[in-house]
Amino acid sequence: MAILEVKNLSIQFGGLHAVDNFNIQINQGELYGLIGPNGAGKTTVFNLLTGVYKPTEGIIKLDGVDITGKNPIEINKAGVARTFQNIRLFKDMTVLDNVKAGLHNNYKYSTFTGVFRLPKYFKVEKQMNEKAMELLKVFGLDAFADYLAGNLPYGEQRKLEIARALATEPKLLLLDEPAAGMNPNETQELMDMIRFVRDHFNMTILLIEHDMKLVGGICEELTVLNFGQVLCQGKTAQVLKDPAVITAYLGE
Template identity: 85%
Template sequence: MAMLEVNHLSISFGGLHAVDNFNLNIEKGCLYGLIGPNGAGKTTVFNLLTGVYKPTEGIIRLDGQDITGKNTIDINKAGVARTFQNIRLFRQLSVLDNVKAGFHNHHPYSTFTGIFRLPKYFKTEKEMTSRAMEILKVFDLDKEADYLAGNLPYGKQRKLEIARAMATEPKLLLLDEPAAGMNPNETQELMDTIRFVRDHFDMTILLIEHDMKLVGGICEELTVLNFGQVLCQGETSAVLNDPAVITAYLGE
């Protein structure tokens, strides 16, 4: 069964059809790319998938479960985690605490337990710390665990955002322009990381990206959006050679 199944998804703001009749099927473990020119509606699709916007029409199913119209928190609990185009870290918290914040719903204990330091507090915090360090190690951030997140270099901040999203133990990971603002070396490293996350955690990943080298390098399937509508869908090599796609990107 498909991990993510989107049928006839539409949203309009006033008279503007930002996303119109959008369909998407992503198999479990697939690395899927969503591309398109600026303003095509890619981030709007992400915002629909994560409950920031409520769709005017359509159905979203995650692993068979209907998550259409739920709020952000419940959708995250159902198993969708994301990163943001403009990095959104908890800048005043340590790198470790950023990841531990991601465990919020997976290693719970009550506020009372926290204030009165009951045994469960120490046990859970210890578990959280060791799990967080494992995740940080995967992203090569373990040496910076005590840094404030806001003090990390740019490339590492991007990685920390992915690490934090992974801490929520998602079924589907959404990456919004992960390579934005990175130099070619950092992009190469990021590609390795994304591929590693997919293989290591058997993760299904949907990413938005403008960097065609990254898209061509790691995505197995692509959907091209243009003016809120699907222009083309299929295997990466076929899509990138489609004349309609080339026209949309480069003009006539």
């Protein structure tokens, strides 16, 4: 069953076709990679999928529901969450509060209830604390719950960003260059963690990545972008051997 179905997606900035006639289908539970040279349009695709940009043409369906042109909040509530190449945590907030920030889609109380600390406030806050700690424990971050997020080591900040994204209970998780800035040992740990997230949360994952070891190690299928257009799609092993991909992406 397709969780994400994108047809003829395009966007123009002035006369430039940043993404042109992009098509992709990702099934439930897949670990899918989106790769291509710098400037190929990968992050633009993510911005289209998350409502940062509105497409000039095309349709985006999430679990059969048309989400084309909706704003980022609506798309997040529909079930799409993302991380960023440059980590975007609330660095002056605690690790626990960062995860709780992602829970507000599903745990709510009114401003009046919060200001006057009514019984529902304490009930919901208790539920959020428990849920956030469950997520932190999954990622081995529960011992750091009271730390400021900005004080965590880089690799742990990456984990926290993924935990916060999962707190929104998405159907589709978009990871934007999760291995950026990591050493080989951290990259291997990240690969294991992404597999675990997919299996533990029954999650569908689409990732952008330049680390070919990571891409080849965990992605089941790939789409290669070049100059905003799909160059190649298919099983990872076949795509990485495609002569056009080698020429355009690997520079050989």
